[in-house]
Amino acid sequence: MLRSLLAGALAAALVAPVVPAAPAAAAPVPRxxxxxxxxxxxxxxxxxxxxxxxxxxxxxxxxxxxxxxxxxxxxxxxxxxxxxxxxxxxxxxxxxxxxxxxxxxxxxxxxxxxxxxxxxxxxxxxxxxxxxxxxxxxxxxxxxxxxxxxxxxxxxxxxxxxxxxxxxxxxxxxxxxxxxxxxxxxxxxxxxLPRVSGVATSAPGSRPRVVLSVPRYSQMVHRGHYPRWGGGGRAWCSPTATSMVLGRYDALPRAGEYGWVPDGHAAPWVDHAARSTYDAAYRGTGNWPFNTAYAATRTEDAFVTRLRNLREARRFIEAGIPLVASVSFGRGELDGAPISSTNGHLLVIVGFTAAGDVIVNDPAARSAARVRRTYARGQFEDAWIPTSGGLVYVIRDLAHPLPHPARHTNW
Structure with missing residues (x-):
C-alpha cells in the first residue's frame, strides 16, 4: 500500500505544481x-x-x-x-x-x-x-x-x-x-507549565492491575455539618480525601480527639479533619498545604507537588502510596463520576487496571459503598493535568518510602 501511495504521489508531481512541505509539528512544551x-x-x-x-x-x-x-x-x-x-x-x-x-x-x-x-x-x-x-x-x-x-x-x-x-x-x-x-x-x-486545554494520553505500558487498600469515605454524608467550617457535603472533598489516605496508615485521630462531634455522625474523623484544615480567609477546607500540614501532624511525611502524567502516579501506587489528586471537569467529560461537573475536586488515586485506567476513591459519592470508581485514563488525565497542573498531595508513613525520583525533580 505504501509503495502504491508513493507511485501515485510521483505521478501527480509530474502534472501538478510543487506544494511546499507542511512545517514539522512543534515539539511539546516541557512541563x-x-x-x-x-x-x-x-x-x-x-x-x-x-x-x-x-x-x-x-x-x-x-x-x-x-x-x-x-x-x-x-x-x-x-x-x-x-x-x-x-x-x-x-x-x-x-x-x-x-x-x-x-x-x-x-x-x-x-x-x-x-x-x-x-x-x-x-x-x-x-x-x-x-x-x-x-x-x-x-x-x-x-x-x-x-x-x-x-x-x-x-x-x-x-x-x-x-x-x-x-x-x-x-x-x-x-x-x-x-x-x-x-x-x-x-x-x-x-x-x-504549558498552557494547554488537553493532553495526549500517557501510555500505560504493560502492567498488571494494582489496587491499594484504602478506606472509603463519602463527603456527602456530612451535608450540613458545621457551617462555620465550610458546611460539609460538597465542600469537604479535600479533608475527606486526606482522611482516606490517613486511614490507610492507621493514622486517623482517636475518639478523644473528636469527642466534640455529636453521636451519630458518620466518620467523625472527617469532621475533625475539616476543622483542622479550615482556612478562615478562603472560608473553606480546600487549602492544599493546610491539608498536607494536617496530615503531616499524624504521619511521617506530607507535601504538595505536581506530577507530569499517570505514569508518575503509578510509581507511587506501586510504592504503596495513594495520592490525593485535584481535578476539574465539565458535563460529560468524566464518565462514571458521581457529580456532573466541578471547578475543583479532590479524590484519591488508589490503583490502576491492567489496561491502565485509573481506580479511585471519589468522596463525592452519595455513600461510602459507592466511593470506589474507575475512570478512563485519557478522560482522567484531561481532568487533572491541564486543570490543576497534575497537583497531588503526597502523604506517607515510614513503611512506605518515596519512589526513587530517577531523573525527576518533583519529589
Whole structure:
C-alpha cells in the first residue's frame, strides 16, 4: 500500500505544481516542575537561623529576635530563612508545604520571595498563618498581596515577572508562657507549565492491575455539618480525601480527639479533619498545604507537588502510596463520576487496571459503598493535568518510602 501511495504521489508531481512541505509539528512544551524540601539538621543549618536552633533535627525558638502584635495578643518571634533555590527555569507558580507542631498558644507563618535573573527581589508574601488547633488564632491564608513581582491566590504564589529563584522564610511565634512551635520540615514546589486545554494520553505500558487498600469515605454524608467550617457535603472533598489516605496508615485521630462531634455522625474523623484544615480567609477546607500540614501532624511525611502524567502516579501506587489528586471537569467529560461537573475536586488515586485506567476513591459519592470508581485514563488525565497542573498531595508513613525520583525533580 505504501509503495502504491508513493507511485501515485510521483505521478501527480509530474502534472501538478510543487506544494511546499507542511512545517514539522512543534515539539511539546516541557512541563517544568521542581520540589525542594528542608527536613534535616544539615538542611536547616544551611539556612539563616535568627533566634532559632536546630534541636534533634527540628527548628525551635531559642531567643526571640522580635515581638509582634497579632489577634490582640503579643508574641515572641524568631525565624529561619532558607537558602535561595534556583530550579533551572523561570517559575510561574509556587506552593509551599510544611511539617510543624504548635503546642499551646504558638503558631507559624510561612512566607516566600523571588528574584529575577537581573537581581530584582520581590517583597515577602505570606503563604499561610498556621496552627494545628484553632483555640488561639484562626488558621488563614492572606489575600490581596499582589504588590510587585508576584501575588498570592489562596495557597498559590503566582509570579508576574520572570522569577529565576526563590526563598522561603518561616516565622515561629510564641505567646506569653507558651512553648515554642516546632518545625520538622518545610519545602515548596515551583513550576512552569504549558498552557494547554488537553493532553495526549500517557501510555500505560504493560502492567498488571494494582489496587491499594484504602478506606472509603463519602463527603456527602456530612451535608450540613458545621457551617462555620465550610458546611460539609460538597465542600469537604479535600479533608475527606486526606482522611482516606490517613486511614490507610492507621493514622486517623482517636475518639478523644473528636469527642466534640455529636453521636451519630458518620466518620467523625472527617469532621475533625475539616476543622483542622479550615482556612478562615478562603472560608473553606480546600487549602492544599493546610491539608498536607494536617496530615503531616499524624504521619511521617506530607507535601504538595505536581506530577507530569499517570505514569508518575503509578510509581507511587506501586510504592504503596495513594495520592490525593485535584481535578476539574465539565458535563460529560468524566464518565462514571458521581457529580456532573466541578471547578475543583479532590479524590484519591488508589490503583490502576491492567489496561491502565485509573481506580479511585471519589468522596463525592452519595455513600461510602459507592466511593470506589474507575475512570478512563485519557478522560482522567484531561481532568487533572491541564486543570490543576497534575497537583497531588503526597502523604506517607515510614513503611512506605518515596519512589526513587530517577531523573525527576518533583519529589
Amino acid at each position: 517544568r516542575i521542581d520540589y525542594t524540601g528542608w527536613t534535616s539538621a544539615a538542611d536547616f543549618a544551611a539556612g539563616d537561623l535568627q533566634g532559632v536552633v536546630v534541636n534533634r533535627g527540628r527548628l525551635v525558638m531559642e531567643t526571640p529576635v522580635a515581638t509582634r502584635r497579632y489577634a490582640r495578643q503579643q508574641y515572641d518571634v524568631a525565624q529561619w530563612v532558607s537558602p535561595w533555590r534556583t530550579p533551572g527555569f523561570d517559575l510561574t507558580e509556587l506552593i509551599a508545604s510544611w511539617d510543624a507542631r504548635t503546642p499551646g498558644n504558638s503558631w507559624i507563618e510561612v512566607q516566600v520571595r523571588g528574584r529575577t535573573g537581573g537581581g530584582r527581589t520581590s517583597s515577602w508574601d505570606v503563604l499561610g498563618r498556621w496552627a494545628s488547633g484553632d483555640r488561639f488564632i484562626r488558621r488563614t491564608s492572606v489575600p490581596a498581596q499582589g504588590d510587585d513581582l508576584a501575588g498570592v491566590n489562596v495557597d498559590t504564589w503566582r509570579t508576574t515577572a520572570r522569577i529565576a529563584d526563590w526563598q522561603l522564610r518561616v516565622l515561629l511565634m510564641r505567646g506569653q508562657g507558651a512553648p515554642s512551635p516546632r518545625v520538622d520540615g518545610v519545602g515548596a514546589m515551583s513550576s512552569r
